[in-house]
Amino acid sequence: MNGETGVGWLLVTLVASAVGMGLIVYGRKQKEYLPLVFGVAIAAYPYVIHSAWPAAAVGVGLIVAFAAIRKYG
Numbered sequence: 001m002n003g004e005t006g007v008g009w010l011l012v013t014l015v016a017s018a019v020g021m022g023l024i025v026y027g028r029k030q031k032e033y034l035p036l037v038f039g040v041a042i043a044a045y046p047y048v049i050h051s052a053w054p055a056a057a058v059g060v061g062l063i064v065a066f067a068a069i070r071k072y073g
Contacts, residue, residue: 008052016046016059023066038066 020043027036042062049055 006052009046009050009055012052012055012059013046016055017043019059019063020044034066034069038062042066 020039020041023035023039023042025039027033027039042059045058045062046055049058
């Protein structure tokens, strides 16, 4: 079974899409660009990475980067 059709990849994609959509909606309502940009990035990266563990690692990295920039930047 390849990474694209695995249950893990589907779960990572579902969670990433939900988090990304939440950030997009929040960014639009608050008229802030940082959540909007990170929301698009988080929602779009599973289309590029087709394996569950690397996709999860990139997603966690993007969320940590967003939180760090939001808190310290």
